[in-house]
Amino acid sequence: MSGEFVSADRSRLFAARPGMMGLLAGLVIVAAAVGAYSGSMGGPFIFDDADAIQQNLVIRKLWPSLPSLLWHGGSTVEGRPVVTLTLAINYAVFSENVWGYHAVNLLIHALAGLLLFGIIRRTLLLPGMNGRFSAPAAWLIALFAGLIWTVHPLCTSAVTYIVQRCESLMGMFYLLTLYCVIRASASSWPASRGAWGVLGVLACMIGMGCKEVMATAPVVVLAYDRIFLAGSFRELFRRRWPLYAGLAASWGALVLVLLPSGMHGGAGSYGRGTTTPEYALTQFGVIAHYIRLAFWPSPLCLDYNWPTAAGFWQIGPQAAIVLGLLGLTIFGLFKFPKWAFCGVWFFCILSVTSSFIKLSENIFEHRMYLPLAAIVSLVVIGGYAGISKLANRPALPRWTTTASLSAWIVLCLFFAAMLAAAAWRRNTDYRSELSIWQDTINKRPNNYRAWTNLSLIIKEHGDDKEAIAAADRAISLKSDFPGSYVARGVILQEIGRADDALADFESALKIEPKNYKALLGRGTILVNRGQYAAALEDLSQAIAIRPTVSAAYTNRAKAYCNLGQYKAAIADFATAFNMGDDSYQARILRAACFIRVNEPGKALADCNRAIKFQPYLPEAYCKRGDVFMRLGSYRNAAADFSAAIRMQPRDPPAYLYLSGALEAMGLPEQAAAALRQAISIAPDFPDAHFNMGNLYHKAGAHEQAVVEFTQAIKFRENYADAYHNRAASLHSLGRDAEAKEDLQSCRKYGGTPNRQLESMIESALKGGNARPAPTSGPASTPAPAS
Secondary structure, three states: OOOOOOOHHHOOOOOOOHHHHHHHHHHHHHHHHHHHHHHHOOOOOOOOHHHHHHOOOHHHOOOOOHHHHHOOOOOOOOOOHHHHHHHHHHHHHHOOOHHHHHHHHHHHHHHHHHHHHHHHHHHHOOHHHOOOOOHHHHHHHHHHHHHHHHHOHHHHHHHOOHHHHHHHHHHHHHHHHHHHHHHHHHOOOHHHHHHHHHHHHHHHHHHHOOOHHHHHHHHHHHHHHHHHHOOOHHHHHHHHHHHHHHHHHHHHHHHHHHHHHOOOOOOOOOOOOOOHHHHHHHHHHHHHHHHHHHHOOOOOOOOOOOOOOOOHHHOHHHHHHHHHHHHHHHHHHHHOHHHHHHHHHHHHHHOOOOOOOOOOOOOOHHHHOOHHHHHHHHHHHHHHHHHHHHHOOOOOOOHHHHHHHHHHHHHHHHHHHHHHHHHHHHHHOOOOHHHHHHHHHHHOOOOHHHHHHHHHHHHHOOOHHHHHHHHHHHHHHOOOOHHHHHHHHHHHHHOOOHHHHHHHHHHHHHHOOOOHHHHHHHHHHHHHOOOHHHHHHHHHHHHHHOOOOHHHHHHHHHHHHHOOOHHHHHHHHHHHHHOOOOOHHHHHHHHHHHHHOOOHHHHHHHHHHHHHHOOOOHHHHHHHHHHHHHOOOHHHHHHHHHHHHHHOOOOHHHHHHHHHHHHHOOOHHHHHHHHHHHHHHOOOOHHHHHHHHHHHHHOOOHHHHHHHHHHHHHHOOOOHHHHHHHHHHHHHOOOHHHHHHHHHHHHHOOOOOOHHHHHHHHHHHOOOOOOOOOOOOOOOOOOOOO
16 A cells, blocks of 8 residues: 555544544444444344254253254254354343344444454554554544445345354454454564464454354465565564464364364255356356445345356356456555455455355355455545545645545545445345345345245235245246245145145155155144154154254154154153243143153143143143043042033033043042033933943943943944943843843954953853842043043
8 A cells, every 4th residue: 555645744634542532433333333223123033043043952052062062953053153152142041032133143243343443443553554544544444444334235134134143253253363463463562462362363263163254364364464564474474473373273173163064055955956167157247246236235135046157158247357356456466465455355255155165055145244344445445545645736735635535534424324224224124024035036036935935924924825826936936946845835734735735745855855844744744644654754854854843853752652652752742842842732742641651740740731831721631630530639630620621511521531530539420410411412422321331330220231331332333341341231130142242242342351251141141140240341431532
């Protein structure tokens, strides 16, 4: 940066202490950031936020284990443990209150803006700048560069889109690394130099745990050191070799977190089938677009569906621009290295996402978060330099200096205000999921993924017809995108069109056999249809692919329960509950499983939890009554069954269960009254007739018992227990031939006749007079249905 800058003795715009001026600049930058982003604080979780935050088991615990931090299946924060930790802290403090996440993102961005201010101000005052900037001039230039970058709407994707904290947090540590190196080089105390150096290495290592782009930080710091601080590489390494050894070691930290998860490419699948050369070719157009947005940030788009370039002829002009700027940077390194550093910064940082390293998405605006700082700094400093050079021409009067610099200040303030207003307007697009996806479609009408996401949002707003139409539109745009079939399948499933939903899930699985959402959808339908073995296979595959989706565990637990694998069902319910998928329906189902494995105490706890969730649910009281029956607490059981009846007076099973409790309490008349009420509501209720027959049999009213058992058999032909107990009543009446036929029917339908009763009937038929005890059948009251 050579002599066109105004010298220190010619700049008298400010005369204040550096500390106070730094504080003032910081307040301005923070206030501007808050103003530009104030409209986004209530914006919902969108897009990958669901996977990284709402469905992320790892962040449910503030101090997860190291393996959990290093690997989290399938989400944007996989292999980014520092981001995961910040989300865990967010969750511990705010749960899913979205405001807290936005506040942390804004704080990170504001700190990054302050660091950029500090880097530019200290760079302009370095000895290598030969005193070309006064302290006030450096303060002013750094303030406007930091301010404009902070409020630039191109940063909104990295700040307002919550999960892109990966980008902004990495950016903050990237800037902190460079800032620490600058402070270390300027310090005259060895202890201070060492402290700043250690802090710089630590910042670099932490940044490696935020995003892979941080890998370029040691290279950029080295370039900065050689250009601005050291006279040669030999001097650089002689004076600061421990620093660069530490920065190089930070690459090891990156390898550590990448080994389990691999390189990130985003959450989508636009890049499926794109070759590495095609991706690299496409990036010429992408980088040119980034540069245009830096100067004219409109239109901004969450999800571009940027087409892959088929040949060089498609991106010729853009390639010429990008290659020209790259060539200018290389040339500048030899002739004007201080200016060229902005190009080094820009191209090095973008090299991870916009080069030969193929990612699954061609473009995302948040990738320009740090590269934008180079463009803004170059324009602000270049504008100051140009105006200063013109104002200092000998032929012009002295007042032109003040006027020219005043004009530069006005221009910077104007652009900062315009950009802040544009950022505020852009943030309003994030006010709801519906608005951001509608905005995306308005700008990219053929974006099939945007239509897919919009269909699900429309469904949430209750418009089933429009939701299906949006999913149809997505499929028409790209028939081999599995996500669109899954979305339509989910919508169809929720509105009761299970056959159509199943067809869509199967279409998705033909395209992508390991699509966990399609496996989950198909498995859920199979559970509802009673095809438990097939459902178990689908749901187990879904869990193997994505072990953090609670619905898969809940539905697999239902399958296990119906297959009689109660302990496996209990384990899956526990996992789902730990994920936060805790509902009264699931608690009741798990209570039924606990009953089956003879753990009534745990079943009681689940019933109590279900009733706490839903105090007016008759089913929960019936299930708890069943548990009390098994615990021998008949009075409590009767109270729960009575409560269920009060909530749902015309529920025949509740009266049936109440009769069992009353009978166990020694109140047969009240038990009979409850059964009569059940029969009056549902005359074809076989269990009520069966239990009434048992009561009559015990009371010695065998004729009436036979009538009730006959009614039970009438409404359930294969009722083995009814045949058995009717045989006992017939024997008591001396009708042993009929009784023998009933015992044969009992055996035919899977029952096991009482040997004593069978012997008595045979003896009576042979001329004996033996008569059975009043009861000889199974338990009189069936348990509430599971």
